[in-house]
Amino acid sequence: MLGSATTTCLLAVLLAALGDAFPDGAPIESCITEIPNRPNHAGTKPRNPNSSKHRFTASSYNYLPGSIIKVRISGPPFKGFFVQARDIYTNKWIGEFAESDQAMSYPECSAVTHNTVPPKTDVLLLWKAPYNRAGSVKFTGTILEKYDKYWSEMVAKVPYAPRVLNA
Template sequence: MLPKFIVGLILCWGVQSFPDGAPIDTCVKNRANQPNHGQHRTQPLSSLPYRVAASALLYGPNTPVTVTIEGSEPFKGFFIQARSVENDNWIGAWEPAPNTTVHPECASITHGDPEYKTRATLLWRAPPDAHGKVYFTGTVLKNYGTFWSNLVAEAPQDPRQLQLLG
C-alpha cells in the first residue's frame, strides 16, 4: 500500500508542474523550449497575446541586452534562452533578477515563482571576449495548459536602432 501511495504522490507532484520555473533538462530534451505539461501542446504563435522584445540583436564584449515580456493578459511563467545567430549555440549569461532562476549551463532564465506576472524585464550579458548576433527563444506560459513555445524575441533590425553599449 505504501509504494502505491508514494507513486501517487509523485504523479500528483508532476501534474502540478514546476512553480519555481523550468528544470535544467528543458535545455536538452527532444521538444526544445517546450514544457512537459502532459497532453498540453504549444499554441499557435499567431495567437500569442504577449510581446517578447530584445533591445538589441548585435553584441560586443560584455554588452548588456534587455529582454522584456509583457502583454494584455497576465502570465505565469517563461523560459528564455540566448543563442548565437551564427552557430545556434547557447551564449552569454543572464543576470539574476528577483523571482527568476538562471541556468548558466545553457544560457537560459526562467520564472522563479508561481505568481501571475504582467511584465518581466530580464538582462542578458554577452561574453567578455566575443561579438556577433544573438537571438532569444523560448516559451511563455499563460497557465499550465496554455503556452506558446519556440517563440523568438523581436529585435531591432535597423543598425541605427541597435543599442550597442559595449
C-alpha cells in the same frame, strides 16, 4: 473500491496539482529536451507563437564583448517562462542571464526561467554577452499562461532592428 464522489475529488486535486507544475521555474532539463524550449506537459501541445497576445522583445540582436541586452516579456498575466540565448548563425547557447527577484538563471545553457508563483504581466531580463567576442544573438523561449496553455518556439522581436552583424 472508491466511490464516485471520492474519485472525482481525487481527480480534481490531481488536476490542480498539475496546473501548478513547476511554480518555481522550469527544470534544467528544459535546456536539453527533444524539442528545445518546449515544456514536457503530458497531453498538451503549444499554441501557435503568432497567436500569443504577449510581447516578447529584445533591445538588440547585436552585442559587443560584455554588453547587456534587455529582454522583456509583457502582456496578459502569465505564470511562467523559459528563455534561451542562441547565436544567430550557429544556434549554440551563448552568454548568460542575470538573476533577479523574478528570474533564475541556468548559465550552463544560457537560459533563464521564472522563480515566483504569482502571475506576472511584465518581466525584464538582462542578458550578458560573452567577454571575448562580438556577434549577433536571438532569444527563443516559451511563455506559459497555465499548464495546458503556452506558446513555445517564440523568438524575441527587436522593435528597431539594425542589421545583424556578419559572422
